[in-house]
Amino acid sequence: MIIIILRLALLAFLAYCIYVAVRFYTNPKRRLKLAQSKEHFYIVDEQKNARKNFQLTYKGVLFEGEKHIPSKDHPLFIHTIFVWTESPEKLAAFSAKDFKDIEQKVNERYPDCKIDWDQPIKLAKSKKAEER
Numbered sequence: 001m002i003i004i005i006l007r008l009a010l011l012a013f014l015a016y017c018i019y020v021a022v023r024f025y026t027n028p029k030r031r032l033k034l035a036q037s038k039e040h041f042y043i044v045d046e047q048k049n050a051r052k053n054f055q056l057t058y059k060g061v062l063f064e065g066e067k068h069i070p071s072k073d074h075p076l077f078i079h080t081i082f083v084w085t086e087s088p089e090k091l092a093a094f095s096a097k098d099f100k101d102i103e104q105k106v107n108e109r110y111p112d113c114k115i116d117w118d119q120p121i122k123l124a125k126s127k128k129a130e131e132r
Helices: 002-025 028-037 088-093 096-109 119-131
Strands: 042-044 054-058 061-068 080-085 114-117
Touching: 028 042, 028 054, 028 061, 054 096, 080 088, 080 096, 080 119, 088 119, 096 114, 096 119, 114 119
Parallel strands: 080 114
Antiparallel strands: 042 054, 054 061, 061 080
16 A cells, blocks of 8 residues: 555656756756847747736847837727847847848737837947947
8 A cells, every 4th residue: 555655646747847957057047048048039928917017138148128009999000119228238249130130020019019229229229230
């Protein structure tokens, strides 16, 4: 009887370990940090939830976007997206094409929205446009 209970407990422990491993490897925050360290593009977003911000990484810089809806009557219509970063000093390596790529990727998800950049990003973007 005790052997059967120990086998069931071992089987339950094994199932729990597999469950934890799957949850760890499919965690979007972990995948975002991995893409940031490898300097790839990755976006974490709930498109159906207009009130939840999204995060994206591009060339090792983490950006956050805040979605704005015009009124409470249209909760699925995104009017404006405000994008900022916590590390604007890393934007020196960006070109004007990089900013266009980010805008294009956001516009693929939200085609009818206006993208509003934070002030340090606007400065870096205009500086890169002047260098052309």
